[in-house]
Amino acid sequence: MKLCDAMVHALLALEVRYLFGVSGANIEHLHDAVHRANDPRLRSVLAKHESGAAFMADGYARASGTLGVCCATSGGGMLNLAAGVAEAQASAVPLLALVGQPPLLTEGQGGFQDSSGKGHNVDALQLWRAVTGYAAKISRPELFWPALEECLQHALHGRQGASALLLPRDLMDAEVGPPPSWLHQVDGPGATRAPVVSERQCQRTWDLLRAARRPVLVLGEAAARQGVGEALQSFIAATGIGVVTTLGNIAAFPHRHPQYLGCIGVAGHPSAHRYLAEQADLVIAAGTQLDAMTLGPLGHTLRRLPLLMVNRSLTDVPRELEPDLLLEMAPAVLFEALNPLLRSRALRFEAPAGYRLSRHPPSPAPAADRPLLTSEAVQTISRHLPQDVHLVFDAGNCAAAAAHYLDAPLGTHASIALGMGGMGYGVASAIGVQLARRHRYAGARRPTVVLCGDGAFLMNGAEVHTAVELGLPVLWIVFNNASHGMCATRQRLYFGNRVEASVFGIEPSIESMSRGFGPRQRLWVERAETSGQLARALCCYFDESAHLPGVLELHLPVEQLPPFAPFIAAQEALQATAALKLGGHELQVGARVAASTIR
Structure with missing residues (x-):
């Protein structure tokens, strides 16, 4: 099986429906293989720009819960693709980038779009290693299947994220052998290597919950992307816990649900921030690492509250936080372990008394004589x-x-x-x-x-x-x-x-x-x-x-x-400075008037 045909065979085996990309000299063998396969299960989507292709693959992966795949040719096409692939890596979105490369025989020989890193040329492999969790370049045909397997492992399991496979043009027609057996055993994102909650972890979580009266569940984007499953919904319903969402997915929890307290973070609701600061006695952060956009003005609040964090990856937790318990697993795994305890031990939290969601007043405010704001x-x-x-x-x-x-x-x-x-x-x-x-x-x-x-x-x-x-x-x-x-x-x-x-x-x-x-x-x-x-x-x-x-x-x-919290704080500071200057000016005028009266 030729490499280009093997790649298409692998995409079909992985149930990839769309290949987002823009064709070009060093990726056209792959598009030709898709055309020749003539399989309705796999379709090429022609984007208008390579960054758009990567963003489309990212959006598809987030919405479908499966692998997104994009492709581009070498040179400018490769560099355009990198911006979108980097977003997938940073946001732990499972994505595979297939990047065409100039022929190996032309490397260091003045070839067009040479990105071998030889001489003064751009080093494509180092570039892609910098913006993905794993990148490999096929230098010999027998390396294709092992490299693809490694790309899939990094994209689909553990933290998840982006992988890149660099495919030189002169190897596209090379024989790579039959598909290996592992190809038809690849699970979807996060389906394997699921950690089990230990008895100690479960008991420690239960102890934190039992000690709380008004805990708050922060439902992050990663938890919502994996689906607010039955286990999490059951936990929320059984305990009456208050729920806030984040900028990563403001709709991760129904806005009209009686337990919804609002959104937190840099664009969050002041009422939710006040509730956390004044009434909450435990925070459970599920599916979020509480990054700067999520923390917003809450850094001091979360430093003093008991904090439990559960997420597939917790490698980037802000240093300013000191969580009481870190659980590196999908949130659903934890709540599946907790729910049986709820059936045997009563646990019901206090409802927020008289809570009403509030927002910052618009400035300037809408008015009949103003244009649309x-x-x-x-x-x-x-x-x-x-x-x-x-x-x-x-x-x-x-x-x-x-x-x-x-x-x-x-x-x-x-x-x-x-x-x-x-x-x-x-x-x-x-x-x-x-x-x-x-x-x-x-x-x-x-x-x-x-x-x-x-x-x-x-x-x-x-x-x-x-x-x-x-x-x-x-x-x-x-x-x-x-x-x-x-x-x-x-x-x-x-x-x-x-x-x-x-x-x-x-x-x-x-x-x-x-x-x-x-x-x-x-x-x-x-x-x-x-x-x-x-x-x-x-x-x-x-x-x-x-x-x-x-x-x-x-x-x-x-x-x-x-x-936006930083802007509101800056505006208030400017207004306070202006008021002080105005007050100082008025004092000076008053002093001059008093002096003239005395004279």
Whole structure:
């Protein structure tokens, strides 16, 4: 079996449905092998940019719970792919990158796109080792199957993450032998090597729970990605424990559930932060390592509270925390061990008395004589979202506002890139998310909705064309403030209002740009400048056009301060300084007036 055909055979054996990528001279053998295989179970998806292909594979893996696969040719294609692959590695998303390389015979000989590391050439293998958990380059045909096995082990098991397999062009047609027996025994992400909760760990957890009256469960993105399974749901229902979500997946727990306390972190709800600081007596962090975006303003609070952390990997727990118990396993494993104890020993926690979720007041506040504001737009979107929608947030002020002000309907799923945090991630990853949903909800109209800024859309908005080609019901809602809003906000707050390289000189027309990606009968496009126009546009799309991809541009000429903890603190500090200066000025004027009166 030739290497290129063996790779396709392996993808089929692994039940990989999509190969996201852009073809080129040193990866075209792989695409030809897909074409010749002519198997409906595996389809190539042509992205418009290699970073988009990697983001799509990442989105597919997150939404499907299976392996995402992307590919690119050498040179610029390889480097473009790296940004998205690095996000998967940083966020522990199972992904395999297949990277074409120039022929081995041309290495160090002035070959086109040489990345052998010889002489002054780029070293592709070292580059990929830096952005993945494991990378291998096939230098001899007999190394193909062992290298692929190692890539899969690193991507699918343990912490999970990204692997890269570098495939030189002159080995694509080399004979690599028949498929090994292990190929048909590969389990899905996390299916093997599942740790067992020891009796000591279970007892220590039980002791912490028994000593608490008002514990809080922090439901992280990793736990939600693996599915808030029956064991965890049973534990929550049986104990009455309060639940908070994180920016990684604000919809990991139903927002209208009586035990839901809100979202925590840099875009979290002040009421949830107060409850943790003033009433909680134990924190269980499940599926999160409590990184900076999740901790936000809670660092001091979590340092003084008893803390139990359970996650598949706990290698990056912040040094400032001192957890009472660390359990390196999938959260579901722990709760499956605890639930039998609940049936024999009563354990019920106090309900939050009179708790009411609160949000930061928008600044400036919406008013009848003002244009549409970001917070107002998010609240309008929230009222019109259907159930069972998947929300994808891109980077920036609109993501912070959406995480804070949005009230997610029942059955909502959500995702965001917090590993590398690249702009344009959400725009492209939604393609992979919706392809995963197409198979999960066969025949049902369950759209994916992207909330992104104009800056992010300009980076990867051409992937709308990919959705048109595939007929995917993805709605991109683009918050157009003619700037990179979060960058401009930082410059205004931290650099004395000196805004540079963050605001566009000419406002881009997202509506006009999008109309070029497909005919009206295959792509829905609209623009809104007021809350009423936005409400009507959303009704039109979800009632009449939700089977199509769509783009909805929001014109937002007035920038609000996003509900982002560092910005709120900086704004308050600036206001306090201004008040002191004003007070000092008034004292000086008063002193001069008093002196003149005495004279």
